[in-house]
Amino acid sequence: MHKWKRQVAALVPVAVVFGATACGSNAEGPDVRRVTTGFFAATTAHQGTAACRALAPQAADGLASGGSTCAKEIDKLDLTGGRIRSVRVWGDRAQAVLSGDTVFLARFRHGWRITAAGCRPQGQYPYQCEVEA
Amino acid sequence: MRRFLRDNGLSLFFLLVLVLALVGQAISGLLVFNDHQLTSGGAQVSLGHYLLSSQFAVDVAENWQSEFLQFFLYIFMTVWLVQRGSPESKKPGETGEESDKEQKTGPYADEHSPRWAAEDGWRRAVFSRSLGLAMGTIFVLSWLAQSIAGLVAYNADQLADYQDPVTWAGYVTSADFWNRSLQNWQSEFLAVAAMAVLSIYLRQRGSPESKPVGTSRDATGIEG
Numbered sequence: 001m002h003k004w005k006r007q008v009a010a011l012v013p014v015a016v017v018f019g020a021t022a023c024g025s026n027a028e029g030p031d032v033r034r035v036t037t038g039f040f041a042a043t044t045a046h047q048g049t050a051a052c053r054a055l056a057p058q059a060a061d062g063l064a065s066g067g068s069t070c071a072k073e074i075d076k077l078d079l080t081g082g083r084i085r086s087v088r089v090w091g092d093r094a095q096a097v098l099s100g101d102t103v104f105l106a107r108f109r110h111g112w113r114i115t116a117a118g119c120r121p122q123g124q125y126p127y128q129c130e131v132e133a
Numbered sequence: 134m135r136r137f138l139r140d141n142g143l144s145l146f147f148l149l150v151l152v153l154a155l156v157g158q159a160i161s162g163l164l165v166f167n168d169h170q171l172t173s174g175g176a177q178v179s180l181g182h183y184l185l186s187s188q189f190a191v192d193v194a195e196n197w198q199s200e201f202l203q204f205f206l207y208i209f210m211t212v213w214l215v216q217r218g219s220p221e222s223k224k225p226g227e228t229g230e231e232s233d234k235e236q237k238t239g240p241y242a243d244e245h246s247p248r249w250a251a252e253d254g255w256r257r258a259v260f261s262r263s264l265g266l267a268m269g270t271i272f273v274l275s276w277l278a279q280s281i282a283g284l285v286a287y288n289a290d291q292l293a294d295y296q297d298p299v300t301w302a303g304y305v306t307s308a309d310f311w312n313r314s315l316q317n318w319q320s321e322f323l324a325v326a327a328m329a330v331l332s333i334y335l336r337q338r339g340s341p342e343s344k345p346v347g348t349s350r351d352a353t354g355i356e357g
Contacts, residue, residue: 056175057174058174059174088292090289090291091186091187092175093175094292095292104292104295106174106175106176107176109176115174115175115293121297126295126296127296132295
């Protein structure tokens with residue numbers, strides 16, 4: 001093989017790696033959607049235990065306080081979500097914007113989990129969320 | 134083998150310490166990353182996962198791009214600028230790309246000269262500037278890599294902090310990108326300036342980066 005062709009070929013895996021990181025792993029989008037949809041299906045149906053299973057451990061622990069449980073507290077929040085408008089994945093983090101809510105997720109060994117829900121934009125400041133890790 | 138080690142000791146040494154430094158950076162970077170993951174409700178990751186992450190990639194790329202920028206500027210500026218008394222500089226009055234005879238190109242190339250030094254046209258022109266071109270190209274590519282990996286790492290941090298992600302255009306005009314770039318550049322430029330000036334007054338016996346110990350301060354472009 002000509003020398004310059006070998007050099008170009010050597011750049012291909014580099015380009016693939018950088019392309020994958022730049023695109024923010026769009027392959028993860030369906031999993032994020034599935035977890036988000038499942039979470040709001042549970043909250044809408046007042047299935048607190050199922051909803052809490054979709055939460056990151058610290059988010060679930062944050063709800064369970066003062067002798068109450070995560071399932072009881074999440075039912076009180078009346079999170080409905082709505083239609084998913086967009087999903088953005090960057091590294092091990094994701095954001096799903098719905099018609100009635102915004103959620104943030106993190107990837108764990110056993111899949112995506114919600115780290116924050118019931119989030120409202122605050123301009124240049126971080127979202128204010130009813131459920132936070 | 135012994136001859137290979139002896140003839141290439143300088144590059145082998147620096148490749149070895151490069152690998153050791155990268156290993157150390159990977160381990161310390163993993164600890165910092167996992168600590169942040171704990172405080173932001175995320176999952177801790179393995180070393181293998183971290184090595185493939187954008188966080189590790191941007192931390193490497195931001196340093197590499199500044200090193201190659203340093204060498205690109207150093208190689209290019211020493212053609213045109215002088216530092217009287219420094220072994221890093223040409224003598225005053227000798228600035229510029231010099232004649233074909235001085236550079237042993239074209240008809241002045243001999244049997245030991247690289248082939249393209251004797252060629253006419255674009256081959257000689259490119260080879261004559263190939264060192265600067267290589268450094269400049271690697272700088273551009275590694276800076277681009279920093280921007281891409283940095284975008285992913287920055288947006289992951291944005292989402293961990295419950296903030297919206299940004300576009301690539303937004304990232305390369307952001308404080309994070311320029312802070313990473315400029316903090317590296319300032320140290321590179323300081324190192325070159327320090328070397329150019331300190332080598333006027335100080336010596337390192339036996340090093341080609343130094344003037345011979347007994348050489349005067351005014352002597353320029355002389356190596357030990």
